[in-house]
Amino acid sequence: MLEFTLNDGNRIPAIAFGTGTALYNQDASAFVRLAIETGITHLDGAQMYENEETLGKGIKSSGKPRSELFITTKLHILKPGQTVRETLVESLGKIGVDYVDLFLIHDPTANRKEATLSEIWSQLEALKNEGLTKSIGVSNFKVEDLNEILPGAKIIPAVNQIEFHPYVLKAASPIIELCKAKGIIVASYGGQTPIVRVTDGPLKDLLPKIRERLEQTRGSPVTEGQVLTKWLLQKNVIAISTSSKESRIKEFLSTVDVPDLTKQEIESIDNAGSTIHKRIYMKHIFNE
Numbered sequence: 001m002l003e004f005t006l007n008d009g010n011r012i013p014a015i016a017f018g019t020g021t022a023l024y025n026q027d028a029s030a031f032v033r034l035a036i037e038t039g040i041t042h043l044d045g046a047q048m049y050e051n052e053e054t055l056g057k058g059i060k061s062s063g064k065p066r067s068e069l070f071i072t073t074k075l076h077i078l079k080p081g082q083t084v085r086e087t088l089v090e091s092l093g094k095i096g097v098d099y100v101d102l103f104l105i106h107d108p109t110a111n112r113k114e115a116t117l118s119e120i121w122s123q124l125e126a127l128k129n130e131g132l133t134k135s136i137g138v139s140n141f142k143v144e145d146l147n148e149i150l151p152g153a154k155i156i157p158a159v160n161q162i163e164f165h166p167y168v169l170k171a172a173s174p175i176i177e178l179c180k181a182k183g184i185i186v187a188s189y190g191g192q193t194p195i196v197r198v199t200d201g202p203l204k205d206l207l208p209k210i211r212e213r214l215e216q217t218r219g220s221p222v223t224e225g226q227v228l229t230k231w232l233l234q235k236n237v238i239a240i241s242t243s244s245k246e247s248r249i250k251e252f253l254s255t256v257d258v259p260d261l262t263k264q265e266i267e268s269i270d271n272a273g274s275t276i277h278k279r280i281y282m283k284h285i286f287n288e
């Protein structure tokens with residue numbers, strides 16, 4: 001399994017299975033078990049997904065040792081008087097683990113009335129120091145959000161999880177550059193957008209050509225989805241996807257065995273992708 005090293009020294013599997021979107025507020029247990037049995041080790045959860053219990057159930061039923069899994073959850077809305085620690089302890093109870101590998105601030109616009117981003121971040125720092133989470137990071141942070149917490153941060157976020165695919169490349173460039181400069185690993189959600197949600201975009205004719213070239217080089221099937229995932233991995237971006245289908249999870253995992261895109265192929269995707277802006281999820285990240 002391909003892994004990246006975080007800025008705190010911990011390792012993170014570069015391919016992750018998400019329990020949001022399609023599994024939001026659903027019983028995720030069978031899907032999580034299937035994903036783990038198919039080879040997934042990195043599970044992306046969140047308090048907001050309202051399915052942490054079934055994430056835990058799926059983990060337990062897979063029989064996979066905790067030490068071989070990388071589990072993420074994310075801070076949602078604080079109830080009046082509730083601390084960030086209390087929410088994480090609740091999540092740990094629901095998932096049925098003693099610690100998570102990564103705890104993220106899910107949304108910089110949430111909890112603004114209760115605390116500043118820096119105050120929330122310092123609570124996450126304390127949770128890492130206590131060992132309730134191995135690493136800490138953020139999600140949906142744009143440049144201004146990171147710049148709000150960085151000056152007072154004792155620990156630099158390890159990860160920023162954002163919507164990232166070729167159709168937001170141009171708008172995402174400032175935050176990607178800042179993350180790179182600070183050693184923050186970017187994790188992508190919505191990465192399959194050019195073949196799932198915006199199917200008539202400027203990559204329509206390019207992806208099949210690259211797919212065909214890779215398939216000839218590989219000597220076995222390559223899909224357009226793998227081209228998009230490979231594009232992420234070669235940019236050192238973690239790919240988070242989800243699927244209800246074993247075949248698609250296998251395909252997602254086996255992207256690491258697909259030959260590399262050439263520099264020219266990456267540039268051609270970058271250039272074509274940058275000609276439009278199509279965001280699916282959180283509006284505020286791209287200052288729209």
Ligand SMILES: NC(=O)c1ccc[n+]([C@@H]2O[C@H](COP(=O)([O-])OP(=O)(O)OC[C@H]3O[C@@H](n4cnc5c(N)ncnc54)[C@H](OP(=O)(O)O)[C@@H]3O)[C@@H](O)[C@H]2O)c1
Nearest residue numbers: 018019020021022044189190191192193240241242243244
């Ligand atoms: N931090 C945040 O705010 C945030 C926001 C959104 C998502 N996320 C995380 O990221 C995870 C993945 O997000 P995402 O769902 O947007 O990822 P995605 O990889 O862009 O899309 C996955 C979805 O596309 C479908 N799909 C994949 N390949 C396909 C193909 N070739 N043809 C047709 N459909 C295809 C899958 O359905 P099948 O079941 O048919 O395979 C699945 O429902 C979420 O579960 C969540 O953990 C985080």
